[in-house]
Amino acid sequence: MNTARRATIIAGALVIVSMIGGVFSVVPAIEEPHYLALISAHESQIIIGAASQFIMIPAYVGFALYLYPTLRMANEALSLGFLGFRMIAAAFHLTGVILLPLFLVLGQEFTQAGAVGASHLGALGELLRTVRDLVNHVALIISLSLGDLLLFAILYRWRFVPRWLSVWGILGAGLAVSASFLVLFRVTGVVTPLYLAMNAPLALQSLVLAVWLIIRGLDTKALTAGAEQRGVGGAARQRRG
Numbered sequence: 361m362n363t364a365r366r367a368t369i370i371a372g373a374l375v376i377v378s379m380i381g382g383v384f385s386v387v388p389a390i391e392e393p394h395y396l397a398l399i400s401a402h403e404s405q406i407i408i409g410a411a412s413q414f415i416m417i418p419a420y421v422g423f424a425l426y427l428y429p430t431l432r433m434a435n436e437a438l439s440l441g442f443l444g445f446r447m448i449a450a451a452f453h454l455t456g457v458i459l460l461p462l463f464l465v466l467g468q469e470f471t472q473a474g475a476v477g478a479s480h481l482g483a484l485g486e487l488l489r490t491v492r493d494l495v496n497h498v499a500l501i502i503s504l505s506l507g508d509l510l511l512f513a514i515l516y517r518w519r520f521v522p523r524w525l526s527v528w529g530i531l532g533a534g535l536a537v538s539a540s541f542l543v544l545f546r547v548t549g550v551v552t553p554l555y556l557a558m559n560a561p562l563a564l565q566s567l568v569l570a571v572w573l574i575i576r577g578l579d580t581k582a583l584t585a586g587a588e589q590r591g592v593g594g595a596a597r598q599r600r601g
Contacts, residue, residue: 364430365577371426372573375566378419384412390463390492391551396478396485399467410460417453420504421446427578431511434518434583438510445507452500459492493543497550501540505533505562520578525569532562 387409389395389402399406424446431439466488470481508529516526539558542548548555 367426368573368577372570374419374423375570381412381416396470442510449503498540508533
């Protein structure tokens, strides 16, 4: 097995790891209306959610790093942009991880506070929850989706995967960005059928792409043919010169 093939297998596996981490990073208790009163009884959810989201950071960045050498040969600018957006997304992921323990602190203070203190902590808790939603479901999703658009543009142009899979990804990324803007402008929430439905196509495409990378890898015949044509053309120009 050559290095490029091994890289695509690892990249596909990292997508699956990130998706599993995404499932376990959900903290249902935080989505409840009066969640601060529930935090103390659901500390394990917070800890598991933070650990799972942290695992997603190397998975997301590793996916880009393992594909980068091949993508760079096709288009260096777009591949650098894809990698850059993954790094930005990793920073937002880390911010999301850091925010989660703050809910534990607020929950502990809430259970010990009186009526007046509980009211202030409730307002602070809502602010913290809003910030987390904006980080995880707006800033993070938009940065990931913009990077994915660059990735799918390369995959489409060079036919590294079937074009229907690239087009599916482009449309899915567009829907995901649109869903994030709906959350940003408070048209919908993050735990609503509309938001979940708009993100579902990209999630399903990511799973299909991961399986494709593991089983088939990237088809680099077009890239190799292009390199050979450039080589032949260069040799012909040298002979004429």
